[in-house]
Amino acid sequence: MSHNTFGHLFRVTTWGESHGAALGCVVDGCPPGIRFRRGDIQAELDRRRPGQSRFVTQRREPDEVRILSGFILDEDGETMITTGTPVSMLIENVDQRSKDYGEIARQYRPGHADYTYDVKYGLRDHRGGGRSSARETAARVAAGALARKVVPSMTVRGALVSMGEKSIDRANWNWNFVGDAENPFFTPDPASVPVFAAYLDGIRKAGSSVGAVIEIVADGVPPGLGAPIYAKLDQDIASGLMSINAVKGVEIGNGFEAARITGEQNADEMRMGNDGKPVFLSNNAGGILGGISTGQAIVARFAVKPTSSILTPRQSIDKDGKDVEVMTKGRHDPCVGIRAVPIGEAMVACAIADHYLRHRGQTGKAVGSRE
Amino acid sequence: MSHNTFGHLFRVTTWGESHGAALGCVVDGCPPGIRFRRGDIQAELDRRRPGQSRFVTQRREPDEVRILSGFILDEDGETMITTGTPVSMLIENVDQRSKDYGEIARQYRPGHADYTYDVKYGLRDHRGGGRSSARETAARVAAGALARKVVPSMTVRGALVSMGEKSIDRANWNWNFVGDAENPFFTPDPASVPVFAAYLDGIRKAGSSVGAVIEIVADGVPPGLGAPIYAKLDQDIASGLMSINAVKGVEIGNGFEAARITGEQNADEMRMGNDGKPVFLSNNAGGILGGISTGQAIVARFAVKPTSSILTPRQSIDKDGKDVEVMTKGRHDPCVGIRAVPIGEAMVACAIADHYLRHRGQTGKAVGSRE
Amino acid sequence: MSHNTFGHLFRVTTWGESHGAALGCVVDGCPPGIRFRRGDIQAELDRRRPGQSRFVTQRREPDEVRILSGFILDEDGETMITTGTPVSMLIENVDQRSKDYGEIARQYRPGHADYTYDVKYGLRDHRGGGRSSARETAARVAAGALARKVVPSMTVRGALVSMGEKSIDRANWNWNFVGDAENPFFTPDPASVPVFAAYLDGIRKAGSSVGAVIEIVADGVPPGLGAPIYAKLDQDIASGLMSINAVKGVEIGNGFEAARITGEQNADEMRMGNDGKPVFLSNNAGGILGGISTGQAIVARFAVKPTSSILTPRQSIDKDGKDVEVMTKGRHDPCVGIRAVPIGEAMVACAIADHYLRHRGQTGKAVGSRE
């Protein structure tokens, strides 16, 4: 990964700041002949879009994507077909209120990148966090929507599994509920909605914030993707998830739990299935062994820290080295982990799409074939 | 990261299999003028070396490193001075017992990369796990020993903080004890040694294995290293740690704990110190904000799964698709997490050295300077 | 270099087709604190812009650049200061006449990428050559304008030194004349203008086209840039120039002439100058020895083939494998080499800027310092 680019054959470069004119991405290396519509990209962006419930920032951004290059139109005048050249996508910033940020131009907000940007670059665009704003993640989601098309058999889904001290009941897991209109949390457990709602209302009203854990599951990933040593599929997924703002931890499969159990408990035993394909009797590995996909579901989780922008005053310093108290106004998510769900999906989809192309580059085999 | 290379300006490429003639690495991009001795590299390798206690594999490998290029000798005939050209290091394999692996040439050991290698490449070097053997990590440790020299102010240390169900008492933390001759576990807590010893003896005698959690701390890292978005310092550390065999989870700072607490609790408040430098009142961030180092200690943890090679029989299949029972003989670590300590240190040192060079490339500033 | 990206620390990614909505570039890795104005970028684009004389294509594109990210505005409201984050620049396509290309949707124009695109991708955007159109080079010129700012001491200039059978007289070389309003050819020799004009009028009226040779000179490049083996400065300049459409050859310094002379003739002898700096008595090397800049002027030349789009009918085949005669209408440059001058400058500027950053990354030295 380079500073603002990730991936090797499916390469995504993003650009843009919170309060600049626009933001966007360039997706390079997309295979030719992939058919999609603008609505496929927009639908993913709409899932991440702010302002959709009282539990997320009230900034109103339509996040309408323009697709500027890399396709020809099919005869229907609507379906786009990739040509193998770079797909450039652009989203304009509309609802900027830079004056909200007047005070913090000089103050270092605890938990934010203010101090580190200044110490690194000697200057920074303080408006809305500039480049370090979570608005950058809209570009990832757009890229991820294309990545999903690259691996036809793949479905990537995500869900919030805990928020602060509250967790879902996995027995209630229902993927269909995650996108339900009555579900502002991307939770897979219908019973958790009132719990999360009450909890987060309390947090929000107290001028506080809270963290969350997100789980991403990719089904239909062919076996054989990834590579040993420094191009492990789990490594590139971890790298992608850790690159999301506010993420402090990543797990694959049973993750940290694996460190607590024995080899017998952890082993995913195998039997031969009736269809001539191996059957794994468990999935502690999260679908990856030795850095290479097994054909089971890929499972990753990541921890998002509580939003650093809070109304509760915190001690800090300013650019002149003076002690100050910082209280962050503006419009903020009380739990940034919620909107991290589609972002996490996008990063996993991109990592798998990249390895899908790399695998067939090196081996020349139909992906997943044992021939 | 490419298949067998990591880093951008400080680039490490490794090669070699468990039962081949040798293994090694090429370190490219090392600054000129760095002084080191062969003993500096060897000392790190000796910490990772197998066969040093009954708690690790009994394979006897001297792991003597030969340094083949990239230096001139100083007048003392012993001190090497890097010239800026690639440093190639080679370690011969000595104690191979390939016949131990006769049976598993055709069987897929649960938890190992056997099945995934075959499905990916159509063939594999089954002897000792081939390229997926942890012997490859010796090359990382050699590279890490050089990386430590690149950032003069930096000290990277690691410790085992839990093994299976047993954890250290952090109140007893003593870095000096980690390398003690009476300490076969890299634990920082002297009181934990008999506990771990008894526990692991039980595991070993039962033909079982167990996982572990390792913590790496890098002190003296200048502020300003790393970069926003896809070259976050924590992301590249996570990527490096996740690339180590058997690692299933990575945390930075308070990690998954951050997802359970509020914004006020998580904020690392700042005050101005008497020396004109900022003082952080806590380090939940693990020394990294917005992907960029703060000047505090960098703290990372990773979870190592239990060794997959166990004597307890497990169900599996073979190359012909027949159901089999696998029992892995050979010489194995009952807890691979122990020897992962110097490996984790090496990966963190390499990631920081790379960002140290990248930072001064982009900004041209004396690293950590606010001018 | 990746498919649509070049450079390592100063990285340029371009996107866009001839007849799409827009084209542009993302410049990543730009150092922070670089001051520039939109007019600095636009001025370079204006030099490359079509439609400025009867000797170039009559397509009318204003090529107005929008700068979308990566800067903050100085207090004057006009000067932009880079922040170290990606600079995204966009140019809209305005004067597209896609119907000019109706016929060639199915025909393979000799010398064009039509056949090879179809055989590679299975489909192509035939309008104006799609991605293979020279319009893409506008994005390079925009990036090059920024690159010039990265190396403060550097001046990069280019000139056309021959067109078809006609060459300049080097005794008349006058850099100031290259940008003269009366000079539609970027020639440094005033006496060559009527010669080139008469010659190219003849070519144009005959429905033909002709090639050219361009020379790029970079003055003020510090010694020490580049690196041995696979990051030679001359290699990366050659790679950049060869990536320009229609370029078939590249030379550094005396180039192919070096193959015809002896070691004594070719040696650039050195003496110590009065200012304590080495003086080279000649510059056959073109300012680069062993892949590293010497401090002399960097000199590179490249050969541009004649425009492939000509009115004279040529034999070819179509998508269905039928023999056809192709006659390319539309608006074309009779000598694409003319407008290649600012493009060549941009590629050289970008290559040097990249190595400037890489050099200080690896060595940490003030560039060109011998301390």
Next chain:
Amino acid sequence: MSHNTFGHLFRVTTWGESHGAALGCVVDGCPPGIRFRRGDIQAELDRRRPGQSRFVTQRREPDEVRILSGFILDEDGETMITTGTPVSMLIENVDQRSKDYGEIARQYRPGHADYTYDVKYGLRDHRGGGRSSARETAARVAAGALARKVVPSMTVRGALVSMGEKSIDRANWNWNFVGDAENPFFTPDPASVPVFAAYLDGIRKAGSSVGAVIEIVADGVPPGLGAPIYAKLDQDIASGLMSINAVKGVEIGNGFEAARITGEQNADEMRMGNDGKPVFLSNNAGGILGGISTGQAIVARFAVKPTSSILTPRQSIDKDGKDVEVMTKGRHDPCVGIRAVPIGEAMVACAIADHYLRHRGQTGKAVGSRE
């Protein structure tokens, strides 16, 4: 390309100095299942090996290659089969006479990298040119031998076409003669041998040296390899050839000649062949259009400057800034261009192999297929 690495999917990293213990390369990304013997690699090295006639350096290096990783042995105990993991190859330096270089430790030889290395790195391994010695190219030749196996249909051959003022007669071109035991020049023209021999004897006895032009032809390259814009096949070939020591110019197809002719003359017309494949009526393009292979022979030429190490004294300076006269003793090739033939072949083979893998990565098509 990185400092000591080239290629994207077929990646070659080289290391080693002229007078160090050894030199070598690591080839990463090689497809699994490729069968080769040590002799296949050695045969290519033997073609480049010094000391084989009076026209090349008398340094006696057996250049015996050891293959250390990345393969399993077939049942015959001799045939190696790649496993997809890195292939590490090592060649020991045997015949070093470092004392030959005593004087030049402090003197800057004109035309050599002595001055530029010192100014860049502040120190250098002066013995035999250190890393900038042409001995490094042995590693390229070893890698190229593997690359040839990656594209089964491909044959890469090279020939010397001119030496100083003397050129071959292309009417006499005979590929079979290039490797003839009576041919010390890699010339394809039997009639040129006595001419070159007399000419070079004169040069050698005069303590001088001379340059050469080499032509590389790759037959059997499938159409569709390469990519538009910054991954043009001709660009990557040019980059690879320009990375060879002493190369000052590169041409593809008719090269600089293209700049002198008209569009009608330059167009490679096409007709449909009887076998349903397109037939090109000429090959001015050198087998590449728009950066993508056409299926015709790939043709590249490069200019090698005269050996800089000559016995004729030249003016220069030393490390202390004093004016000196330099006369380079030691054992040198009077025409380094001769041994550049197998090196040029290797670089072209590697570039094509890399694009072969990249093409099938992005498109997933059987290479060269129009389906």
